[in-house]
Amino acid sequence: MTLALRLRSGWAKRSRQEQLVYRLLLPVFVPLFFVATLPFLIAVYESLTSSSGAFVGLANFERALGNPALYTSLRQTAIYGLVVLPTEILLGLGIALLVHRTVSSPGVRAAIYIAAMVPIVIPQIAVGVVFRLVFAPDYGILNILLGSTGHEQILWLSTPALAMLSVATVDIWQWTPFVYLVLFAGLQAVPQETVEAAQVDGAGPWTQFRHIELVYLRPLLLLVLFFRLADVLRVFDAVYVLTGGGPGTTTEFLSLYLYRVGFRFSDLPQASALAVVVMAGMLLFYNAISRFLPAERA
């Protein structure tokens, strides 16, 4: 009773415009919030029941977390991220600096801008098609090149030691241009006067980078890392069509592992337990790192 009263007086104190905010927002946002949260609730429910619907407590979580294959997939995902993220960022940064410092023609810059956009907008499945044509035995570009120099064929996607490197190359091919575009845009925003003043004071290219450009790029580097990290954790399509997670489990990253448990082995209770763990983990992870994002958010 008192609570209701207090709520009502709080509501009355708001201006009509403020009231309108909630009158417009809530009817749309609350159902959306519910619909987006529903999968999580369903997953929690399913993770506590067996496939016949009986309540089994935490048994599914025990099976999910006790499965060594989970840790293999986490390790492979980590290796993948550790190969892909630094390479993309260094390569993208290098090309961005190169173009920024030496290409002055607006036409060439615009052409590079458009070209860099191409890999980014290619659907993941089509990226799989492209790299089938690169890595395949007999018909693949790489093996044709090897053949013309008299080498034997290499099975890029089905040799355990090479499969990880091959799928990492695919990721680097697709996403380095994204890093480039973001960082290049950042370099454009560095004030020219600051750079010139530093040059007058005798700053070399390295000093100029380290003490001026890097300062401006730092928030963007974090941003790139944020989005690329989210992508590494969800990588699926291209790897699925190229290696299917193999050979063995060498490229079975988190999403591919979850797919195998849920839809190859049709063990939906265990997959639900994994899904709950992954969703909860991602939200914690998101909360931990989102505060480092550029403050463009409100």
Next chain:
Amino acid sequence: MRRRGILVRAMTYTALAAVFVFFGFPLLYLVSTSLKPRPELFVAVPTVLPRLPSLDAYAGVLFERGFAGLLLNSIVVGLAATTLAIVLAFAVTYPITRLPASRRTRTFVLDWALSLRFLPPIAVVVPYFTIVRAMGLYNQLPALIIVYTIFNLPLAIWMLKGFLQEIPLEVEEAAMSDGASRWQAFRMVLLPLSRTAILSAGVVVFAFDWAEFLFAFILTATPQAMTFPVGVQGLVTQFEIIWNDMAAGGVIAIAVPLMLMLVARRYVITGLTFGVIREK
């Protein structure tokens, strides 16, 4: 000094050329393979360019394999889900950008949307699979439309928020002080001014819907509801790959977002970074 400048320039362009070959050659080989007639696939050393270019592979994929139907599914799902996402995103962004919403409310909505971007689709698809089957929507286009709408909503919200913030509040206020209701000000002033916003957010969201694979792969089973990427996946993973068909499928899958990108190129990066990077 001058000499050194030329040398640096030559090295730069050599490096850039190498970069272009690394990124461009695979795409060239894709297009060229899609144009090869079947006999050219079986020569001892495959050529880079087709000797007798033909469109056989495209006809084969679209009509003999029936991918034209999948293409239609992709377009229907994409258009419906994009429209829904933009309408809902507008309904969410309008109050938090055009009205005096508290900072907390605004941050809550935007943070919520951004956090959805972090969810791996595979974790969500497990419960979606259950829901969709329980609702009798398995292997039906409406299931994909609903799921795509929800999944790309965060992107739409962030893109629209960026655009709406830049339209001065005064334009609506002026209309309202001239006697227009808030609804009229929205419909006759803000909506026309948001045309670019709607179009570019729509294009980017449609491209995402078009490219989506995992949900479609798990929530559909037959060509009745399969989307184009699911069909292409079949061409890549089958035991004996027909190179030209696979490549033609790939080219079609790429062509649609590529054309859209040329229309909305100023907004692609904006979309991918949730509006943080703004091209001027």
